Amino acid sequence: MAKPRLATCSLAGCFGCHMSLLDMDERLLELIDLVDLDKSPLDDKKCFDQPVDIGLVEGGCSNEHNVHVLKQFRKNCRILVSVGACAINGGVPSMRNLVGLRECLEEAYLNGPTVEDGGTMPNDEDLPLLLDRVYPSHEIVKIDYFLPGCPPSANAIWETIKALASGREPALSYRLRKYD
Amino acid sequence: MSDARISLTVDGTQIQALEGQSVIQACDAAGVYVPRLCYHPDLPPAGHCRVCSCRINGRINSACVTPVSQGMVVENDTPALNSDRRVIIEMLFVEGYHLCPTCEKSGDCELQALGYRLGMAAPTLPYLWPQRELDATHPEIVLDRNRCILCSRCIRASRYEDGKSVFGFEGRGIHMRLTVDGSALGDTAMAAADKAAHVCPVGCILIKRTGFRTPSGHHRFDKAPIGSDIEAVRSVPKT
Numbered sequence: 001m002a003k004p005r006l007a008t009c010s011l012a013g014c015f016g017c018h019m020s021l022l023d024m025d026e027r028l029l030e031l032i033d034l035v036d037l038d039k040s041p042l043d044d045k046k047c048f049d050q051p052v053d054i055g056l057v058e059g060g061c062s063n064e065h066n067v068h069v070l071k072q073f074r075k076n077c078r079i080l081v082s083v084g085a086c087a088i089n090g091g092v093p094s095m096r097n098l099v100g101l102r103e104c105l106e107e108a109y110l111n112g113p114t115v116e117d118g119g120t121m122p123n124d125e126d127l128p129l130l131l132d133r134v135y136p137s138h139e140i141v142k143i144d145y146f147l148p149g150c151p152p153s154a155n156a157i158w159e160t161i162k163a164l165a166s167g168r169e170p171a172l173s174y175r176l177r178k179y180d
Numbered sequence: 181m182s183d184a185r186i187s188l189t190v191d192g193t194q195i196q197a198l199e200g201q202s203v204i205q206a207c208d209a210a211g212v213y214v215p216r217l218c219y220h221p222d223l224p225p226a227g228h229c230r231v232c233s234c235r236i237n238g239r240i241n242s243a244c245v246t247p248v249s250q251g252m253v254v255e256n257d258t259p260a261l262n263s264d265r266r267v268i269i270e271m272l273f274v275e276g277y278h279l280c281p282t283c284e285k286s287g288d289c290e291l292q293a294l295g296y297r298l299g300m301a302a303p304t305l306p307y308l309w310p311q312r313e314l315d316a317t318h319p320e321i322v323l324d325r326n327r328c329i330l331c332s333r334c335i336r337a338s339r340y341e342d343g344k345s346v347f348g349f350e351g352r353g354i355h356m357r358l359t360v361d362g363s364a365l366g367d368t369a370m371a372a373a374d375k376a377a378h379v380c381p382v383g384c385i386l387i388k389r390t391g392f393r394t395p396s397g398h399h400r401f402d403k404a405p406i407g408s409d410i411e412a413v414r415s416v417p418k419t
Contacts, residue, residue, distance in 0.1 A: 150281035
Protein backbone atom coordinates (compact mmCIF):
# COMPACT_ATOMS: atom_id res chain seq x y z
CA MET A 1 0.00 0.00 0.00
CA ALA A 2 1.28 3.46 -0.85
CA LYS A 3 2.38 5.61 2.04
CA PRO A 4 0.18 8.55 3.06
CA ARG A 5 1.26 11.79 1.45
CA LEU A 6 2.09 14.83 3.61
CA ALA A 7 2.06 18.46 2.47
CA THR A 8 2.98 21.54 4.51
CA CYS A 9 2.79 25.29 3.98
CA SER A 10 3.89 28.39 5.84
CA LEU A 11 1.51 31.34 5.54
CA ALA A 12 1.65 34.40 7.83
CA GLY A 13 3.94 32.78 10.39
CA CYS A 14 7.61 32.70 11.27
CA PHE A 15 8.46 29.21 9.95
CA GLY A 16 8.98 28.21 13.58
CA CYS A 17 6.45 25.37 13.33
CA HIS A 18 8.44 23.91 10.42
CA MET A 19 11.62 24.26 12.47
CA SER A 20 9.86 22.44 15.31
CA LEU A 21 8.91 19.67 12.87
CA LEU A 22 12.58 19.30 11.95
CA ASP A 23 13.39 19.30 15.67
CA MET A 24 12.08 15.73 15.98
CA ASP A 25 15.68 14.63 15.36
CA GLU A 26 16.20 10.93 14.59
CA ARG A 27 12.45 10.41 14.30
CA LEU A 28 12.74 12.19 10.93
CA LEU A 29 14.00 8.82 9.66
CA GLU A 30 10.82 7.18 10.98
CA LEU A 31 8.80 10.01 9.46
CA ILE A 32 10.12 9.41 5.95
CA ASP A 33 9.29 5.72 6.42
CA LEU A 34 5.80 6.69 7.51
CA VAL A 35 4.83 9.33 4.90
CA ASP A 36 5.85 10.68 1.52
CA LEU A 37 6.52 14.39 1.51
CA ASP A 38 4.53 16.20 -1.16
CA LYS A 39 4.22 19.97 -1.67
CA SER A 40 6.16 21.71 1.08
CA PRO A 41 8.69 24.51 1.61
CA LEU A 42 11.03 21.72 2.72
CA ASP A 43 11.21 20.19 -0.78
CA ASP A 44 10.19 23.34 -2.67
CA LYS A 45 7.57 21.50 -4.75
CA LYS A 46 5.54 24.27 -6.36
CA CYS A 47 2.17 22.73 -7.25
CA PHE A 48 -0.13 19.90 -6.24
CA ASP A 49 -0.24 17.17 -8.89
CA GLN A 50 -1.95 14.37 -6.96
CA PRO A 51 -4.23 14.03 -3.94
CA VAL A 52 -2.54 14.44 -0.57
CA ASP A 53 -3.67 12.75 2.65
CA ILE A 54 -2.43 15.15 5.33
CA GLY A 55 -1.91 18.90 5.00
CA LEU A 56 -0.23 20.90 7.76
CA VAL A 57 -0.93 24.64 7.73
CA GLU A 58 1.42 26.97 9.56
CA GLY A 59 0.47 30.64 9.81
CA GLY A 60 -2.72 32.65 9.49
CA CYS A 61 -4.00 34.55 6.47
CA SER A 62 -2.59 38.06 6.28
CA ASN A 63 -2.77 38.61 2.51
CA GLU A 64 -4.58 37.31 -0.58
CA HIS A 65 -1.73 34.95 -1.47
CA ASN A 66 -2.10 33.24 1.94
CA VAL A 67 -5.80 32.74 1.18
CA HIS A 68 -4.98 31.32 -2.28
CA VAL A 69 -2.47 28.81 -0.87
CA LEU A 70 -4.80 27.80 1.96
CA LYS A 71 -7.66 27.15 -0.46
CA GLN A 72 -5.32 25.08 -2.65
CA PHE A 73 -4.43 23.03 0.41
CA ARG A 74 -8.06 22.51 1.32
CA LYS A 75 -8.83 21.43 -2.23
CA ASN A 76 -5.99 18.92 -2.42
CA CYS A 77 -5.65 17.59 1.14
CA ARG A 78 -7.99 15.01 2.59
CA ILE A 79 -7.17 16.05 6.17
CA LEU A 80 -6.16 19.62 6.95
CA VAL A 81 -4.53 20.53 10.27
CA SER A 82 -4.05 24.04 11.68
CA VAL A 83 -0.59 23.94 13.22
CA GLY A 84 0.51 26.56 15.75
CA ALA A 85 -0.85 29.75 17.25
CA CYS A 86 -0.79 31.78 13.99
CA ALA A 87 -2.89 29.27 12.03
CA ILE A 88 -5.21 28.90 15.01
CA ASN A 89 -5.85 32.51 16.03
CA GLY A 90 -3.58 34.68 13.89
CA GLY A 91 -0.78 34.64 16.46
CA VAL A 92 1.73 37.48 16.62
CA PRO A 93 0.79 38.85 13.15
CA SER A 94 -2.78 39.25 14.45
CA MET A 95 -1.57 41.95 16.84
CA ARG A 96 -2.16 44.32 13.92
CA ASN A 97 -5.87 43.50 14.17
CA LEU A 98 -6.01 45.71 17.28
CA VAL A 99 -4.44 48.64 15.44
CA GLY A 100 -6.00 48.73 11.97
CA LEU A 101 -4.22 48.14 8.65
CA ARG A 102 -3.75 51.77 7.54
CA GLU A 103 -2.49 52.91 10.93
CA CYS A 104 -0.12 49.97 11.07
CA LEU A 105 1.36 50.62 7.59
CA GLU A 106 1.65 54.36 8.24
CA GLU A 107 3.54 53.73 11.46
CA ALA A 108 5.88 51.27 9.75
CA TYR A 109 6.57 53.13 6.50
CA LEU A 110 5.67 56.82 6.99
CA ASN A 111 5.68 57.93 10.62
CA GLY A 112 7.99 55.47 12.37
CA PRO A 113 11.03 56.79 14.28
CA THR A 114 13.48 55.17 11.82
CA VAL A 115 11.77 56.45 8.66
CA GLU A 116 13.86 59.02 6.74
CA ASP A 117 12.77 61.53 4.08
CA GLY A 118 9.06 61.00 4.59
CA GLY A 119 9.13 57.32 3.57
CA THR A 120 6.98 55.52 1.01
CA MET A 121 4.26 52.96 1.31
CA PRO A 122 5.10 49.73 -0.60
CA ASN A 123 2.74 49.49 -3.54
CA ASP A 124 4.30 47.11 -6.04
CA GLU A 125 1.86 45.08 -8.12
CA ASP A 126 3.85 41.94 -7.31
CA LEU A 127 3.10 42.33 -3.61
CA PRO A 128 0.03 40.38 -2.53
CA LEU A 129 -2.75 42.61 -1.29
CA LEU A 130 -2.98 42.73 2.50
CA LEU A 131 -6.28 41.70 4.06
CA ASP A 132 -8.14 44.06 6.40
CA ARG A 133 -7.01 41.85 9.28
CA VAL A 134 -5.22 38.57 9.92
CA TYR A 135 -7.60 35.61 9.77
CA PRO A 136 -7.23 32.23 11.47
CA SER A 137 -7.25 29.35 8.96
CA HIS A 138 -10.58 27.96 10.09
CA GLU A 139 -12.30 31.28 9.30
CA ILE A 140 -11.24 30.80 5.62
CA VAL A 141 -11.60 27.03 5.02
CA LYS A 142 -12.79 23.99 6.95
CA ILE A 143 -10.07 22.72 9.27
CA ASP A 144 -10.20 19.12 10.50
CA TYR A 145 -7.79 19.22 13.45
CA PHE A 146 -5.98 21.82 15.55
CA LEU A 147 -2.45 21.41 16.86
CA PRO A 148 -1.80 24.31 19.28
CA GLY A 149 1.53 25.72 20.40
CA CYS A 150 3.99 28.49 19.56
CA PRO A 151 5.42 26.37 18.15
CA PRO A 152 3.90 22.98 18.94
CA SER A 153 6.69 20.81 20.30
CA ALA A 154 8.37 18.29 18.02
CA ASN A 155 6.76 15.58 20.18
CA ALA A 156 3.29 17.05 19.61
CA ILE A 157 3.86 17.31 15.83
CA TRP A 158 5.26 13.76 15.72
CA GLU A 159 2.33 12.32 17.71
CA THR A 160 -0.17 14.13 15.47
CA ILE A 161 1.40 13.01 12.17
CA LYS A 162 1.82 9.46 13.51
CA ALA A 163 -1.85 9.29 14.53
CA LEU A 164 -3.16 10.71 11.25
CA ALA A 165 -0.88 8.56 9.10
CA SER A 166 -2.15 5.50 10.98
CA GLY A 167 -5.77 6.48 10.47
CA ARG A 168 -6.32 7.49 14.11
CA GLU A 169 -7.71 10.72 15.58
CA PRO A 170 -4.87 12.78 17.04
CA ALA A 171 -5.22 13.14 20.82
CA LEU A 172 -2.55 15.10 22.65
CA SER A 173 -1.67 14.24 26.22
CA TYR A 174 -1.85 17.01 28.85
CA ARG A 175 1.92 17.64 28.65
CA LEU A 176 1.78 18.12 24.87
CA ARG A 177 -1.28 20.41 24.81
CA LYS A 178 0.20 23.94 24.95
CA TYR A 179 -1.12 27.21 23.61
CA ASP A 180 2.27 28.94 23.96
CA MET B 181 -21.96 28.36 59.11
CA SER B 182 -23.03 25.88 61.77
CA ASP B 183 -21.35 22.63 62.76
CA ALA B 184 -24.35 20.60 61.63
CA ARG B 185 -23.13 17.99 59.15
CA ILE B 186 -25.20 17.08 56.20
CA SER B 187 -24.55 14.67 53.38
CA LEU B 188 -24.96 15.09 49.65
CA THR B 189 -24.06 13.03 46.60
CA VAL B 190 -21.61 14.26 43.98
CA ASP B 191 -21.27 12.12 40.86
CA GLY B 192 -22.62 9.15 42.77
CA THR B 193 -20.25 9.52 45.74
CA GLN B 194 -21.57 10.63 49.11
CA ILE B 195 -19.71 13.53 50.69
CA GLN B 196 -20.14 15.35 53.99
CA ALA B 197 -20.65 19.08 54.21
CA LEU B 198 -21.35 21.76 56.78
CA GLU B 199 -24.66 23.54 56.69
CA GLY B 200 -24.20 26.97 55.09
CA GLN B 201 -21.42 25.86 52.75
CA SER B 202 -21.84 26.30 49.04
CA VAL B 203 -21.68 23.25 46.79
CA ILE B 204 -18.23 24.30 45.55
CA GLN B 205 -16.92 24.75 49.12
CA ALA B 206 -18.22 21.33 50.10
CA CYS B 207 -16.70 19.75 46.99
CA ASP B 208 -13.33 21.46 47.59
CA ALA B 209 -13.26 20.16 51.18
CA ALA B 210 -14.09 16.66 49.95
CA GLY B 211 -11.39 16.74 47.26
CA VAL B 212 -13.79 16.97 44.32
CA TYR B 213 -12.76 19.57 41.76
CA VAL B 214 -15.52 21.63 40.18
CA PRO B 215 -14.04 23.70 37.31
CA ARG B 216 -14.38 27.43 38.08
CA LEU B 217 -13.10 30.83 36.98
CA CYS B 218 -14.74 33.69 38.87
CA TYR B 219 -14.88 31.83 42.19
CA HIS B 220 -12.01 32.51 44.60
CA PRO B 221 -11.94 30.90 48.05
CA ASP B 222 -11.01 34.17 49.80
CA LEU B 223 -13.80 36.22 48.20
CA PRO B 224 -17.58 36.20 48.35
CA PRO B 225 -18.98 34.27 45.35
CA ALA B 226 -20.45 36.16 42.39
CA GLY B 227 -21.85 33.53 40.03
CA HIS B 228 -20.56 35.41 36.98
CA CYS B 229 -18.74 32.93 34.78
CA ARG B 230 -21.04 29.86 34.99
CA VAL B 231 -18.04 27.54 34.54
CA CYS B 232 -18.90 25.85 37.85
CA SER B 233 -22.40 25.04 36.61
CA CYS B 234 -23.48 21.62 37.87
CA ARG B 235 -26.72 19.71 37.59
CA ILE B 236 -28.01 20.13 41.13
CA ASN B 237 -31.17 18.22 42.04
CA GLY B 238 -31.93 18.02 38.32
CA ARG B 239 -31.38 21.69 37.48
CA ILE B 240 -28.31 23.50 36.15
CA ASN B 241 -27.01 25.88 38.83
CA SER B 242 -23.70 27.54 39.67
CA ALA B 243 -22.00 25.53 42.41
CA CYS B 244 -20.42 28.67 43.90
CA VAL B 245 -23.74 30.33 44.80
CA THR B 246 -25.85 27.27 45.61
CA PRO B 247 -25.94 26.31 49.31
CA VAL B 248 -25.76 22.62 50.19
CA SER B 249 -28.81 20.84 51.53
CA GLN B 250 -29.39 17.41 53.01
CA GLY B 251 -29.70 14.70 50.37
CA MET B 252 -28.76 17.00 47.51
CA VAL B 253 -27.76 15.22 44.29
CA VAL B 254 -25.01 16.93 42.28
CA GLU B 255 -23.72 15.97 38.84
CA ASN B 256 -20.36 17.60 38.16
CA ASP B 257 -17.89 15.65 36.04
CA THR B 258 -20.12 14.61 33.14
CA PRO B 259 -19.36 14.84 29.39
CA ALA B 260 -22.32 17.17 28.82
CA LEU B 261 -21.38 19.62 31.61
CA ASN B 262 -17.70 19.59 30.62
CA SER B 263 -18.69 20.22 27.02
CA ASP B 264 -20.75 23.25 28.11
CA ARG B 265 -17.82 24.46 30.20
CA ARG B 266 -15.46 24.08 27.25
CA VAL B 267 -17.76 26.25 25.11
CA ILE B 268 -17.77 28.93 27.85
CA ILE B 269 -13.96 28.84 27.84
CA GLU B 270 -13.96 29.10 24.03
CA MET B 271 -16.33 32.08 24.16
CA LEU B 272 -14.06 33.85 26.65
CA PHE B 273 -11.06 33.21 24.39
CA VAL B 274 -12.69 34.70 21.28
CA GLU B 275 -14.40 37.61 23.08
CA GLY B 276 -11.11 39.02 24.29
CA TYR B 277 -7.61 38.97 22.89
CA HIS B 278 -5.84 36.04 24.50
CA LEU B 279 -2.52 35.54 22.74
CA CYS B 280 -0.88 32.97 25.00
CA PRO B 281 2.58 33.08 23.34
CA THR B 282 3.03 36.77 24.26
CA CYS B 283 1.33 36.70 27.67
CA GLU B 284 3.48 36.58 30.78
CA LYS B 285 0.68 34.80 32.66
CA SER B 286 0.95 31.79 30.33
CA GLY B 287 1.39 28.64 32.40
CA ASP B 288 -0.20 30.28 35.46
CA CYS B 289 -3.38 31.39 33.68
CA GLU B 290 -6.58 29.75 34.89
CA LEU B 291 -8.41 30.37 31.60
CA GLN B 292 -5.64 28.63 29.68
CA ALA B 293 -5.42 25.86 32.28
CA LEU B 294 -9.15 25.19 31.99
CA GLY B 295 -8.74 24.96 28.21
CA TYR B 296 -6.04 22.36 28.77
CA ARG B 297 -8.02 20.45 31.39
CA LEU B 298 -11.26 20.45 29.42
CA GLY B 299 -9.51 19.31 26.25
CA MET B 300 -9.83 22.45 24.12
CA ALA B 301 -7.34 22.18 21.24
CA ALA B 302 -8.29 25.61 19.94
CA PRO B 303 -11.27 27.97 20.05
CA THR B 304 -13.32 27.48 16.91
CA LEU B 305 -15.91 30.23 17.37
CA PRO B 306 -15.41 33.46 15.36
CA TYR B 307 -12.90 35.85 16.95
CA LEU B 308 -14.36 39.24 17.84
CA TRP B 309 -11.11 41.28 17.93
CA PRO B 310 -12.30 43.80 20.53
CA GLN B 311 -10.73 47.22 20.84
CA ARG B 312 -10.00 47.57 24.54
CA GLU B 313 -7.85 49.96 26.49
CA LEU B 314 -4.49 49.04 27.98
CA ASP B 315 -3.69 51.03 31.12
CA ALA B 316 0.00 51.23 32.09
CA THR B 317 -0.28 54.48 34.09
CA HIS B 318 0.33 52.83 37.46
CA PRO B 319 4.03 52.64 38.39
CA GLU B 320 3.79 49.04 39.59
CA ILE B 321 0.72 47.49 37.95
CA VAL B 322 -0.38 47.08 34.36
CA LEU B 323 -4.01 46.59 33.38
CA ASP B 324 -4.55 44.94 29.98
CA ARG B 325 -8.28 44.85 29.39
CA ASN B 326 -7.80 42.78 26.22
CA ARG B 327 -7.35 39.82 28.53
CA CYS B 328 -10.14 40.67 31.00
CA ILE B 329 -12.79 37.96 31.31
CA LEU B 330 -15.10 40.03 33.55
CA CYS B 331 -14.85 37.61 36.48
CA SER B 332 -15.08 40.50 39.02
CA ARG B 333 -12.48 38.96 41.34
CA CYS B 334 -10.55 42.28 41.41
CA ILE B 335 -13.75 44.20 42.09
CA ARG B 336 -14.65 41.97 45.04
CA ALA B 337 -11.08 41.85 46.38
CA SER B 338 -10.71 45.63 46.23
CA ARG B 339 -14.07 46.20 47.91
CA TYR B 340 -14.13 43.48 50.56
CA GLU B 341 -10.44 42.79 51.26
CA ASP B 342 -8.68 46.09 50.51
CA GLY B 343 -11.58 48.42 51.41
CA LYS B 344 -10.89 50.57 48.37
CA SER B 345 -13.37 49.82 45.56
CA VAL B 346 -10.79 50.62 42.89
CA PHE B 347 -12.51 48.48 40.24
CA GLY B 348 -16.03 48.31 38.84
CA PHE B 349 -17.94 47.39 35.70
CA GLU B 350 -19.44 49.77 33.16
CA GLY B 351 -21.74 48.95 30.26
CA ARG B 352 -23.87 45.89 29.75
CA GLY B 353 -23.71 42.57 27.91
CA ILE B 354 -21.00 42.36 25.28
CA HIS B 355 -20.12 46.03 25.94
CA MET B 356 -19.31 45.45 29.62
CA ARG B 357 -15.84 46.69 30.55
CA LEU B 358 -13.67 46.79 33.64
CA THR B 359 -13.37 50.35 34.86
CA VAL B 360 -11.34 52.04 37.61
CA ASP B 361 -12.19 54.62 40.24
CA GLY B 362 -10.36 57.49 38.52
CA SER B 363 -9.23 58.63 35.09
CA ALA B 364 -6.68 55.77 35.00
CA LEU B 365 -5.26 53.14 37.32
CA GLY B 366 -2.36 55.46 38.22
CA ASP B 367 -4.85 57.94 39.69
CA THR B 368 -6.46 55.42 42.03
CA ALA B 369 -5.53 54.23 45.52
CA MET B 370 -4.43 50.87 44.07
CA ALA B 371 -1.20 49.41 45.49
CA ALA B 372 0.81 46.41 44.31
CA ALA B 373 0.36 44.79 47.73
CA ASP B 374 -3.43 44.91 47.45
CA LYS B 375 -5.36 41.68 47.30
CA ALA B 376 -6.96 42.97 44.09
CA ALA B 377 -3.58 42.88 42.37
CA HIS B 378 -3.13 39.17 43.05
CA VAL B 379 -6.44 37.46 42.32
CA CYS B 380 -6.74 37.95 38.54
CA PRO B 381 -7.13 34.49 36.97
CA VAL B 382 -5.73 35.71 33.62
CA GLY B 383 -3.06 38.17 32.49
CA CYS B 384 -5.22 41.29 32.83
CA ILE B 385 -3.81 42.65 36.11
CA LEU B 386 -0.07 42.10 36.28
CA ILE B 387 2.68 43.36 38.56
CA LYS B 388 5.28 45.16 36.47
CA ARG B 389 8.86 43.90 36.24
CA THR B 390 7.98 40.41 37.46
CA GLY B 391 7.06 38.76 34.15
CA PHE B 392 8.87 35.77 32.67
CA ARG B 393 10.90 35.19 35.85
CA THR B 394 9.76 31.59 35.98
CA PRO B 395 11.16 29.57 33.08
CA SER B 396 8.78 27.81 30.74
CA GLY B 397 7.96 24.33 32.00
CA HIS B 398 8.04 25.37 35.68
CA HIS B 399 4.72 27.18 35.89
CA ARG B 400 1.81 26.14 38.06
CA PHE B 401 -0.09 24.31 35.32
CA ASP B 402 2.85 23.05 33.28
CA LYS B 403 3.10 19.81 35.17
CA ALA B 404 -0.34 19.12 36.62
CA PRO B 405 -3.81 20.15 35.46
CA ILE B 406 -5.72 22.87 37.29
CA GLY B 407 -7.65 21.35 40.19
CA SER B 408 -5.02 18.71 40.94
CA ASP B 409 -4.31 20.37 44.30
CA ILE B 410 -7.95 20.04 45.29
CA GLU B 411 -8.18 16.44 44.06
CA ALA B 412 -5.01 15.57 45.99
CA VAL B 413 -6.84 15.96 49.30
CA ARG B 414 -9.59 13.57 48.29
CA SER B 415 -10.19 11.22 51.19
CA VAL B 416 -10.92 7.56 50.66
CA PRO B 417 -14.68 7.08 51.20
CA LYS B 418 -15.37 5.40 54.54
CA THR B 419 -17.05 2.06 54.20
